[in-house]
Amino acid sequence: MAQNGGGRKKRERPNILITGTPGTGKSTTSVALAEAASLRHINIGDLVKEKNLHDGWDDEFDCYIINEDLVCDELEDLMEQGGNIVDHHGCDFFPERWFDYVVVLQTDNSVLYDRLTKRGYEGKKLSNNIECEIFQVLLEEARDSYKEDIVVALKSDNIDDIDTNVSTLSDWVRNWSSLP
Numbered sequence: 001m002a003q004n005g006g007g008r009k010k011r012e013r014p015n016i017l018i019t020g021t022p023g024t025g026k027s028t029t030s031v032a033l034a035e036a037a038s039l040r041h042i043n044i045g046d047l048v049k050e051k052n053l054h055d056g057w058d059d060e061f062d063c064y065i066i067n068e069d070l071v072c073d074e075l076e077d078l079m080e081q082g083g084n085i086v087d088h089h090g091c092d093f094f095p096e097r098w099f100d101y102v103v104v105l106q107t108d109n110s111v112l113y114d115r116l117t118k119r120g121y122e123g124k125k126l127s128n129n130i131e132c133e134i135f136q137v138l139l140e141e142a143r144d145s146y147k148e149d150i151v152v153a154l155k156s157d158n159i160d161d162i163d164t165n166v167s168t169l170s171d172w173v174r175n176w177s178s179l180p
């Protein structure tokens with residue numbers, strides 16, 4: 001089997017991480033891309049709930065406290081197989097070797113504000129997430145955690161952006177899979 005730059009065996013199907021502030025369109029994009037490119041979509045929030053991979057509920061932030069070790073153990077075999085889209089609003093606790101491409105979705109602040117208020121976010125939860133987007137926290141986290149040449153930022157303001165992003169990423173998957 002071919003080797004990649006790091007000298008490891010190349011997976012037959014790539015693993016993609018789709019990250020970004022909540023509301024930027026990770027799940028919408030992941031579902032469409034999974035369908036278009038025949039990949040498995042793994043939503044970390046859903047997995048944590050389904051398999052109880054958490055250490056209880058955080059009242060302040062109104063979410064589960066993810067047990068990162070349990071999540072990584074749960075996913076190791078699937079990630080080794082390849083062909084996964086991992087969808088999560090954080091990216092610094094996964095093993096770097098898992099991913100062949102890291103996509104950071106970004107949304108205009110006023111558009112994101114409307115999406116999050118529609119979702120029922122308010123107060124500190126709303127302002128924290130808007131600040132997270134303004135300061136490009138996820139892009140910085142992705143660049144700190146993965147090789148810069150596999151990290152890409154994509155705009156996700158409207159439906160046309162979703163179509164363009166899914167089509168660009170599907171092409172990338174096709175090309176990746178056909179490379180030796």
Ligand SMILES: Nc1ncnc2c1ncn2[C@@H]1O[C@H](COP(=O)(O)OP(=O)(O)O)[C@@H](O)[C@H]1O
Binds near residue numbers: 026159
């Ligand atoms: N690019 C986009 N254009 C228009 N609406 C979008 C876009 N991305 C997401 N949405 C809408 O915003 C909301 C949040 O999207 P979602 O995919 O759940 O975001 P995330 O998974 O990042 O939290 C949903 O109602 C979705 O339909």
